[in-house]
Amino acid sequence: MRSSSRNSSPRKPGAVLASVTALLSLGLVAPAVPAQAAPPGPIVLRVIDGDTLEVRGTGRVVPAGDVARVRLLEIDTPERGACYSRQATARTAELLPPGSTLRTEIDVELKDRYGRYLLYVWNEQGVFVNESLVRSGHAKSVLFEPNDKHWKTMSEAEADARKAGAGLWSACPTA
Structure with a gap:
């Protein structure tokens, strides 16, 4: 029994490279392009209150280098003194310590009337x-x-937090 010459002959050096080069030149395969990492999100500078932060932009949503205020969507925390x-x-502040990087998502409106x-x-x-x-009872859900x-x-x-009496739902009589 004879072996097939296709399976038993050694490959010539550079044959694979020549084949790939030919396929590239014909547009039949695309060169591997390393995926570009998305720039990191904004960096927390400080927490102003429970639902507002000050961040430094990195170019994704907030322009690179800009200092801006961010209002967390769909929540409302008690106002200062309440x-x-x-x-x-x-x-x-525990969840978003200064110096940490955020991943952000926008919705329909990017800014509010205060420019946040x-x-x-x-x-x-x-x-x-x-x-x-909201789940821990530190904020209420609010639709804007x-x-x-x-x-x-x-x-x-919020329904789960109310049911469990979490946070403000048990601590504040008029929550």
């Missing part, structure tokens, strides 16, 4: 911060149309 405001601000960026935010650990604050991309998630998180 029941549970210190706890809400402290929790936001309206964003959904994830921290470096992948925690959806807007939802986490037309920004409603995660409304179902937020309203369900």
Whole structure:
């Protein structure tokens, strides 16, 4: 029994390279292009209150180098001086410490009437911060149309927090 010459003959050096080069020149295969990493999201400078941050832009949503305020979408934390405001601000600062990088998502409107960026935010650990604050009872879910991309998630998180008496739902008599 004879072996096939196709299977038993050694490959000539450079034959594979020549074949790939020919396919590239004919446009039958595309060269491998390394994926470009997306620029990192904004960097937290400080937490102003439970639902507002100051960030330095890196060019994705907030222009590179710009210092801007970000208002977390679909949530509302108690105002400064109100029941549970210190706890809400402290929790936001735990989730978004200064120097950390955010992953952000926009909805329909990018800015509010005060010039703040309206964003959904994830921290470096992948925690959806807007939802986490509502679920733990540090914030209420609030719909500001037309920004409603995660409304179902937020309203369900609030229902769970109310039912459990989490955070402000048990600490504040008029919550």
